Amino acid sequence: MAVSDAAPRLVEVATRAGVSMATASRALSGSTGVSRTMAHHVREVAAEMGYVANLHARSLAGGPTTVVGLVVHEIGDPYFSEIASGVLSVAAAEGLTVQICHSGRDPASELTQIRTLIANRVGAIIVAGSGFLDPRAQAEVTSALRVYRARGGRVSVIGRHHLAADAVLPDNCAGGRSIAEHLLGLGHERIGLACGSRALTTVHDRLHGVSEALKACGRSLDELPAVEAEFTRDGGKAAGETLLDQHPDLTAVIALNDDMAIGVLSVLRDRGVGVPGRVSVTGFDDVAVAGDLAPSLTTIRLPMAEMGRQALRMALAPTTVRPRRKGTGHALVVRDSTGPPPA
Amino acid sequence: MAVSDAAPRLVEVATRAGVSMATASRALSGSTGVSRTMAHHVREVAAEMGYVANLHARSLAGGPTTVVGLVVHEIGDPYFSEIASGVLSVAAAEGLTVQICHSGRDPASELTQIRTLIANRVGAIIVAGSGFLDPRAQAEVTSALRVYRARGGRVSVIGRHHLAADAVLPDNCAGGRSIAEHLLGLGHERIGLACGSRALTTVHDRLHGVSEALKACGRSLDELPAVEAEFTRDGGKAAGETLLDQHPDLTAVIALNDDMAIGVLSVLRDRGVGVPGRVSVTGFDDVAVAGDLAPSLTTIRLPMAEMGRQALRMALAPTTVRPRRKGTGHALVVRDSTGPPPA
DNA sequence: CTGAAAGCGCTTACAG
DNA sequence: CTGAAAGCGCTTACAG
Numbered sequence: 001m002a003v004s005d006a007a008p009r010l011v012e013v014a015t016r017a018g019v020s021m022a023t024a025s026r027a028l029s030g031s032t033g034v035s036r037t038m039a040h041h042v043r044e045v046a047a048e049m050g051y052v053a054n055l056h057a058r059s060l061a062g063g064p065t066t067v068v069g070l071v072v073h074e075i076g077d078p079y080f081s082e083i084a085s086g087v088l089s090v091a092a093a094e095g096l097t098v099q100i101c102h103s104g105r106d107p108a109s110e111l112t113q114i115r116t117l118i119a120n121r122v123g124a125i126i127v128a129g130s131g132f133l134d135p136r137a138q139a140e141v142t143s144a145l146r147v148y149r150a151r152g153g154r155v156s157v158i159g160r161h162h163l164a165a166d167a168v169l170p171d172n173c174a175g176g177r178s179i180a181e182h183l184l185g186l187g188h189e190r191i192g193l194a195c196g197s198r199a200l201t202t203v204h205d206r207l208h209g210v211s212e213a214l215k216a217c218g219r220s221l222d223e224l225p226a227v228e229a230e231f232t233r234d235g236g237k238a239a240g241e242t243l244l245d246q247h248p249d250l251t252a253v254i255a256l257n258d259d260m261a262i263g264v265l266s267v268l269r270d271r272g273v274g275v276p277g278r279v280s281v282t283g284f285d286d287v288a289v290a291g292d293l294a295p296s297l298t299t300i301r302l303p304m305a306e307m308g309r310q311a312l313r314m315a316l317a318p319t320t321v322r323p324r325r326k327g328t329g330h331a332l333v334v335r336d337s338t339g340p341p342p343a
Numbered sequence: 344m345a346v347s348d349a350a351p352r353l354v355e356v357a358t359r360a361g362v363s364m365a366t367a368s369r370a371l372s373g374s375t376g377v378s379r380t381m382a383h384h385v386r387e388v389a390a391e392m393g394y395v396a397n398l399h400a401r402s403l404a405g406g407p408t409t410v411v412g413l414v415v416h417e418i419g420d421p422y423f424s425e426i427a428s429g430v431l432s433v434a435a436a437e438g439l440t441v442q443i444c445h446s447g448r449d450p451a452s453e454l455t456q457i458r459t460l461i462a463n464r465v466g467a468i469i470v471a472g473s474g475f476l477d478p479r480a481q482a483e484v485t486s487a488l489r490v491y492r493a494r495g496g497r498v499s500v501i502g503r504h505h506l507a508a509d510a511v512l513p514d515n516c517a518g519g520r521s522i523a524e525h526l527l528g529l530g531h532e533r534i535g536l537a538c539g540s541r542a543l544t545t546v547h548d549r550l551h552g553v554s555e556a557l558k559a560c561g562r563s564l565d566e567l568p569a570v571e572a573e574f575t576r577d578g579g580k581a582a583g584e585t586l587l588d589q590h591p592d593l594t595a596v597i598a599l600n601d602d603m604a605i606g607v608l609s610v611l612r613d614r615g616v617g618v619p620g621r622v623s624v625t626g627f628d629d630v631a632v633a634g635d636l637a638p639s640l641t642t643i644r645l646p647m648a649e650m651g652r653q654a655l656r657m658a659l660a661p662t663t664v665r666p667r668r669k670g671t672g673h674a675l676v677v678r679d680s681t682g683p684p685p686a
Numbered sequence: 687c688t689g690a691a692a693g694c695g696c697t698t699a700c701a702g
Numbered sequence: 703c704t705g706a707a708a709g710c711g712c713t714t715a716c717a718g
Contacts, residue, residue: 007494020705022704029696033703034703035703053696055462056399056463056695057399060397060694060695060696061697061698061709062709063698075428076631077424081418084424088443088445092452097463098444099410099442100443102432118395119397119398265635266635292608293637294637354711366687369713372713397712400713403694
């Protein structure tokens with residue numbers, strides 16, 4: 001009994017099936033070079049014994065790796081959990097397994113996580129967090145990934161990064177333009193901005209879109225009060241408070257993601273400021289609950305789950321000479337949090 | 344150049360440091376039996392070379408495994424993404440990496456995922472989804488995990504399962520009682536229930552709590568109209584519609600999780616039914632956005648992130664003879680979605 | 687404290 | 703199509 005306590009190994013399966021390890025291996029890994037009947041027989045024996053290959057051994061021996069790494073800023077954020085959900089669904093369909101890690105929006109910890117993923121010899125790495133504007137911020141990550149790719153690892157990113165890898169590019173710029181045009185079209189002139197760190201390409205690009213819309217009206221981004229805070233609900237609260245304190249005459253606030261918008265809305269609610277009667281608020285992403293907020297949030301819809309699916313599919317597809325880039329499109333979703341400015 | 348293209352191996356580090364592989368290994372894995380100076384020297388050389396141990400080789404050779412598996416029903420659900428966030432945070436602190444997979448609330452696919460995790464030789468498995476009432480539904484999962492544990496694997500679960508493993512037990516029963524008492528205390532008599540699948544222990548336990556509260560008033564759970572649907576926002580919508588159609592006189596709806604409550608609220612909003620003026624609604628879990636909904640949701644708070652942290656800590660702690668069980672406590676959070684029934 | 691050697695469980699050239 | 707053998711990159715008894 002003591003012996004059979006250990007997990008059955010390939011030798012045992014081979015012996016019981018009356019074949020060599022080589023044949024057993026080929027039959028089980030579904031590779032070519034075995035007769036159909038032999039393969040079938042071996043698989044039956046293996047199933048009977050409850051054999052499951054040791055993936056460490058398989059991978060060490062040069063077999064295919066079946067795990068992919070996913071780096072997110074924070075899995076608790078709906079933006080990232082929806083992306084993760086998309087990644088997990090195609091992974092399951094492909095028989096792959098995914099290792100998720102937090103970067104915490106910090107290049108240093110992102111580097112640590114990516115090194116670990118590489119040490120784990122994952123077959124592909126998906127970086128889902130926004131890149132940083134300053135290439136130096138992620139220089140080490142970039143070079144680690146470059147080496148990883150040179151050794152055959154596959155990389156894809158969601159968002160704009162300083163990396164010649166396949167990329168899913170959220171429609172940040174165009175979305176920023178749409179949301180600003182919406183507000184401008186409603187007649188708003190005193191608009192405040194609740195931004196995440198400007199070091200993030202995502203924030204930069206969304207702002208750029210807003211800037212374009214303003215320019216088209218002969219105005220400039222520099223005129224708008226902008227507060228930079230964490231790219232989270234709490235950051236939105238902080239930014240909202242500062243904005244309202246320093247610019248009580250604002251009639252609209254553009255939050256650069258839904259999380260921040262939720263924070264802004266909560267500040268407004270606490271202060272008894274009517275939305276959209278007194279102040280309009282917009283978000284960005286269209287996370288699942290955006291439509292259920294009080295008031296429901298006008299925002300830019302990005303197909304997060306689909307972005308996750310595409311990122312993994314790209315990483316799995318054969319490499320191309322030039323990296324692929326796939327735009328996401330976006331949609332302006334007008335709900336109850338925006339309206340014309342007070343007369 | 345061609346040669347150094349490959350990842351540096353332990354031999355290279357050892358050679359360059361002028362020591363044997365054994366010494367290099369001991370120095371790098373932080374194990375005992377090396378002089379401090381020697382260890383320091385080896386580590387410096389390794390860092391210089393950008394050496395990162397191959398975890399497959401390490402694990403195959405009998406070294407400690409550094410990955411843990413986490414099984415959730417669906418990572419896109421805030422309940423699970425908050426749990427995952429807790430798990431990831433202690434994992435990062437411990438230098439561990441986590442593999443996440445979806446069970447999709449389906450015992451068969453849960454089994455597949457768990458087998459994969461075991462094949463990956465993860466050191467611990469955390470099952471975060473609710474268990475099933477019928478032991479047979481998960482008999483194979485249970486036995487796979489039993490074997491896994493016998494071989495030294497660590498297991499912990501969040502929720503009630505038919506498994507003698509360490510468990511974090513959400514306060515489902517007491518929470519159900521609290522929420523029902525709250526509604527009863529407000530004077531509601533015609534209460535409907537929007538439930539997830541009764542096959543889930545979570546649903547069963549929450550209902551049981553509701554039942555206890557009713558009994559204390561001389562009433563019975565059987566009197567209340569109950570609709571079973573998916574344990575999601577869409578399920579909540581479906582249940583809400585059925586409930587309202589068949590029992591237009593209800594003054595309150597108890598949804599068995601926040602996701603379902605959000606669905607119920609959206610139905611009520613679409614139909615122009617005032618909340619809580621005409622109908623009160625309650626949820627369960629207190630996901631991050633519960634307070635930002637329209638109206639903000641009265642619910643039972645469960646410390647999801649903390650539950651994730653505890654589950655991993657238990658799995659990491661030395662095993663005990665009897666499995667540990669840790670209650671979570673709960674808090675009734677009264678917000679704007681509940682009030683007295685209409686006069 | 688340090689080293690030589692065996693072995694972890696697989697896969698893949700290399701022969702037949 | 704099938705098999706014997708080498709090797710993937712580590713760690714851990716076993717000696718010294």
